Amino acid sequence: MRTTALGIDRAVGMLTTMVLIRAFEEQADELFAQGRVYGTMHLSIGQEAVATGVCAALRPDDYILSTHRGHGHCLAKGADVRLMMAEFLGKDTGYCRGRGGSMHIADVSSGNLGANGIVAGGLPLATGVGLSIQMRRTEQVCVAFFGDGAANEGAFHESLNLASIWRLPVVFVCENNQYGMSMPVGRSMSVERISERAGAYGLPGQTVDGMDVLAVHEAAATAVGRARGGEGPTLLECVTYRYKGHSKSDTQRYRGKDEVDTWRERDPIGRFVGVLEGEGRLAPGAVRGLERDARAAIEAALQFAEASPEPDPSTLLDGVYAGE
Amino acid sequence: MRTTALGIDRAVGMLTTMVLIRAFEEQADELFAQGRVYGTMHLSIGQEAVATGVCAALRPDDYILSTHRGHGHCLAKGADVRLMMAEFLGKDTGYCRGRGGSMHIADVSSGNLGANGIVAGGLPLATGVGLSIQMRRTEQVCVAFFGDGAANEGAFHESLNLASIWRLPVVFVCENNQYGMSMPVGRSMSVERISERAGAYGLPGQTVDGMDVLAVHEAAATAVGRARGGEGPTLLECVTYRYKGHSKSDTQRYRGKDEVDTWRERDPIGRFVGVLEGEGRLAPGAVRGLERDARAAIEAALQFAEASPEPDPSTLLDGVYAGE
C-alpha cells in the first residue's frame, strides 16, 4: 500500500470519505439502538475502502447503482449528508421525501441511481445506463455495486453477458464480504474467486484486497479507464468484511467473534492511516481531527433531519406517475 | 469416429433411433406443409446425434428435461411413437391428451419430464430432479437439454450453480446449433465455447462434435457416470446445426443456403452409416431397411393418431388440479 501515485489531497480526501462513512454508520447504528429509526438497515462498517476507492475513480457525472448496503456508496459519490440523514429518518426534506428510507436512498444529481432493496436488482439497470451512455456518447461510466450473494442471481449472468457483447461502459464491483446474510460465500458457490466468473463472458476479472483503499482505487481506476475508453466492462471483486450483523435482526450465529476480530485487525481506515502516517503525509493523530469533523457533520445532519417535517399523508400519492 | 467401444447392437440401435427421429421430423414437416397440424413446431433435423448419443447413455429410469425442439429427445428416451404422434396432432390418445402438443410432449413413464416452451425453463427443474434423486438415493441421473440461446438466461446460471454446490446428479447438455432463433451464437455471447462457462461453477465442461453420435455418446457416458457416481454435474456442449428454420414462420434471412449446405455435408446419419459400413458392421445399403422400418412406424403412428378422437370440450378442465 503506497500513496505515491496519488496526490496528497486525494489521499486525504479518501481518508476523509472513509471516516465520514464510518461516522454515518455508527450514528445510524446508535439511532437504531435507541429506537429512533423505523424499519431496518444494513451497515457497511468494515467495507468503507470499497465504496471510497471505487468512487474516487469516478467523475461527478458518472453513475453508480448501489445496494441495500448503500450508505457508503452514497456518501462516496458525493451525497449531501444532511439530505441523506433526512431520508434515513424518513423526513420530507430527505432525498426521496421520506418515501425511500435507508434501502432506497438515491441522488440522481450526484449520479447515484439508488440503493436497491433487491439483491442484484441494480445489475440489469446498469446495462441500460451503460447503453444510454454509449448511445448519447457522453463518455460517462456506470459502476454497479453488488455483493457476493448477488453473484448467484440470474440477473448477474444476464447483465454481465449483455454488457460484454455490447462493450458497455460498466464496471461491475463485487463487494465480497464473505457472507450473503448467513450464507458463507464458500457454500454458495464453487469458485475460489468470484472474479473467475468474468471468464464466462470473455471479460477481464480481478480480485483485490477490499480492505486496502489504494488497491481498490488503483484497480477501479484501470477498469473505469477501460470503460471510458470504449474497451468494455470489467468484473472487479473486492474482498472485504462487514463487522456488524447483516441487518438489525441478525444474531450472527453463523460466525464467531474471533473471525470478526481477525478481520478488524485489517481495518481499512486504520491501515490507511498507518500508511499515510508512515509516509509522513499525515501528522500522527491528525486523523482525530478528521473524525471530529465527520462527527460534527453527522451531528449537524442529524439536527437538520430531526428539525425537518415528516411528509404529509395528504401527499401519499405524489410521485407515483410522471406528468400528473 | 469408431464404434469399437460399442457393441454392434447398440451401434445399430443408435442408428435406428437417429433414422426414426429424422423420419418423424420429416413427417411432421410434411404434415405442417399440408396444413394438417395446428400451431407451430420446432424441428431437430440435423441434431439427431445429440438426442441419440446422450439418451443412449441413460438408464430407462433416468430422467430428461427437454426443450421446445424436443421430438428427438422424446423418441431417443423411448417414447411410443404412436402416442407421441397423437399428441403432436392434439388427440385425446396422445401423451398429454391433446393438451400439450408439440411443445409440451411429456412421457413421465419413460423418464421424459417434458418438452418446455420456455427457453431454459427446464434447467431449474433439473436441479430439483437431481435433488430428489440424491435424497431418495436411487442413483438415477437427470439430463437437462438446452440450446445455445438458453445459455444466456439467468436460469442457466442459477441452475448450474445450484447443481454444482450440491453435487447433484445432473448432466447439462447444451445443443449449440449456432443460433437462438435468428441470433448467431457469436453475437449473443463472448466466449468461443459455451463449455467454458462451466468454470464459473467449478464444473467440468467439454465441447464435442454434435454431428458425431459416437463422440456425443462417449462424452455423455462419462458425464452420466460422474453424475451417477456422486461426482456431480457436467456441462457438455454438443456443436450441431439445425437444417430447417427455427419454427414454421422462419424465412431464414439470418443465414445463407451455403452455410446450411456446408453443415449438411457433415450429416450425422450419413457419417455414422459411413463409419459402420466402413467397419463392415453394416451391410452397404442396409440403412435403407432401417429407413423403411422407420417410415412404416411413423405411418402406423399417423394412422393411429388420425383415427384417434379429439378431446371432448367437456373435459376442458380435467387435470388442472390433482385430487379433484
Added chain:
Amino acid sequence: MSRELTYREALREALREEMRRDDRVILLGEDIGTYGGAFAVTDGLLQEFGPERVRDTPISEAGITGCAIGAALTGMRPVLEIQFMDFITLCMEQLVLQAAKIRYMFGGKAQVPMVLRTPAGSGTGAAAQHSESLEAWFAHVPGLKVVAPSTAADAKGLLLASIRDDNPVIFVEHKLLYKERGEVPEGSEPIPLGVAEVKRAGTDVTVIATGVMVGRALDAAQRVADDGISVEVIDPRTLRPLDGETLIASAKKTGRVVVAYEGVKTLGIGAEIAALISESEAFFHLDAPIVRLGGQECPLPYNRRLERAAVPQVDDIVTGVRRVMRA
C-alpha cells in the same frame, strides 16, 4: 384523411414515426432486427434505423428489461419487445419492483419513460406457455400503465401516446389482431391514454370488452340486434388507469353490463371492471347482476377445439347478453 392498414402495419408506423421524430427512441428485443420480430412488427426498421437503434438482444428477458429501464432512467426512451406475453413472467422483478417504483421511491425525482410491447392471447395453437393474457397483473401495479388496442387505429394512436408518456407502459398486442385491417388516420396523432371508446352505441346492454374481445362483442351486438336488443360496446383501451367515468356512465344508462375478456375469469380485468361499477352510483341503476365472460380456469390447451372452448367466443357473448337481458 385515412387509409387502411393492418394492426401490425399501424404499430410499425407508430414506431417508425416516433423513431424519426425522436432520437432517444430505441428498440430492444429478441429477433426484432434481421428477423423482423416474431410477429413481423418491426420488419424493415433495422434497415431504416440501423443496429444501434434496433437492437437484437440475447435471450435474457430480465436483463433486457432492466436494460430498457436503466436507459429510460438516464435519458433514452426505449421500446422493448417481449416476444410472447408469457415470457414477461421473467421480467416481473425488474418491471414491478424497479420500473414501476423508481420514481416513487426516489421522491418523484426520476422517471422511467419506456414501453414494453408484447403479443398476448390464444387462438394460434401455441399452447399453455405461449398464449397468456396477463394484463390484469400489471393493472394491479401502481406506477405502471397498461394499454391494449383492439383496432389498427387504436394500435397506432395508443402506441404513439405510450412512447411519449413519461411512465413505464405495458403495451399488450393481440396475436389474432396483427393481420386485421382498419382505417388509420394520416399523421402522428396520439390517442390519449386512460380514455375508453364507445365502439358501438346502444341502449339496452353495455358490453365492455378488451383486446380481441372487442371485435367479438361487435359481432355479438350485430347478432342480437336482429332480436331487437341494442348493445353498447365499449373498449376501455387503457386498462390502467381505467376510464371509470365512461364505463360507469354507460352502465347507468343501460342498467345491464356484460364484461368480456380473454384473461382467466378470476381476477382478470373484468373483475375490476365489475367491482368498479358495483361500487359506483351505477349500482343503483343496475337491473341485473353483471355478467363476466372471461377465460376458463385452466391453462390454455393445445388442441384447437379445447382452445376455442377456453376463451369467450361470439356465441358466448350472445348468450351472456341474452342472460343479462332476462335477469
Added chain:
Amino acid sequence: MSRELTYREALREALREEMRRDDRVILLGEDIGTYGGAFAVTDGLLQEFGPERVRDTPISEAGITGCAIGAALTGMRPVLEIQFMDFITLCMEQLVLQAAKIRYMFGGKAQVPMVLRTPAGSGTGAAAQHSESLEAWFAHVPGLKVVAPSTAADAKGLLLASIRDDNPVIFVEHKLLYKERGEVPEGSEPIPLGVAEVKRAGTDVTVIATGVMVGRALDAAQRVADDGISVEVIDPRTLRPLDGETLIASAKKTGRVVVAYEGVKTLGIGAEIAALISESEAFFHLDAPIVRLGGQECPLPYNRRLERAAVPQVDDIVTGVRRVMRA
C-alpha cells in the same frame, strides 16, 4: 385441547409435524437453517432434521423455485421459503408457467405437491421492495392454490393441509402476525383448503377480510357494535379457490358488504370478491354498493405515517361499515 402459540410457532409446529410424519417433506430457502429464517419461522428445524432436509440455498429465487418444482415432480414434497413476498417476482416463470401448468400440460399425468411460504405485507418500515401483498396475482392463476391465514390456529391447520395437498400452494404469511398469539388445537388436524370461516357472526353488514385485515375488521366490528351495528366478519382463508358459497350466503343475509384487503385496491383480491358477489344471486339482496377497502394506488412508502396511510386501518374499516350502512 389447545394451547396458546404465536402464529410463528404454529407454523413451525406444522412444519415439524409434517417433517416427522413424512420423509418426503423437505425445506428449502435462503437463511432458513443456521439463521432460522429471516422471520425465525424455521428456527430449530435444522437442529432436528439436519442440513439435508433443511436446506440453505444461495440467493437464486428462480432457481430454487424450479428446484422445488422438479423435486415435487419426482416424489418429494418440498416447502420453499421465499424470504419476502416481493422476491416472488423473480419466481413467476417457474411458478406460473411451470408449476401451475405441468399437470395440465401433461394431460393430468403428473403432479407438483409443493408449498411456497412467504411473508407479505407492510407495517414494518421495510419500504417499497419489502412490503408487497401480491396474492391477487396468484389467485388469477389456474393450477395454483393460494392460502392466507390470519390466526395461529389457521396458520397451523392450513399449513398442514397445504403440505398434504398435491398441488402447488402459495402460502402467504403476514409479517405483523408472526408475533400474534392464539389458541391452537393439539394434534395434527389440517384445516381444509377452500373453506372460509365466519370469524364473528352478525346480521347488518358482512365484512370480508383477509390476512392482517381480519384482526382489524374484528376490532372495527367491536367498535361499531357500540352503535348497534352488527357486523359479520368472514375470512376466506383460501384465496384460490374462493369459498364463494359462504361469502355469497352472508351477503344475501346482510345485504351490505365491505371487503378489506391490504393489496393494492385495483385488482386486489377484493375486486374478485366484489365481482363474485355482484354476479351471484346475492345481487338481488344487496342494499348498497359493495365497499372495497384496499391498499392505496402507490408503492409502499418508508415513512411510518405514510405507510399507515397506504393501507386500510381499523378506522377506515369503521368508516367503510358506516358508509355501507348509510347507503
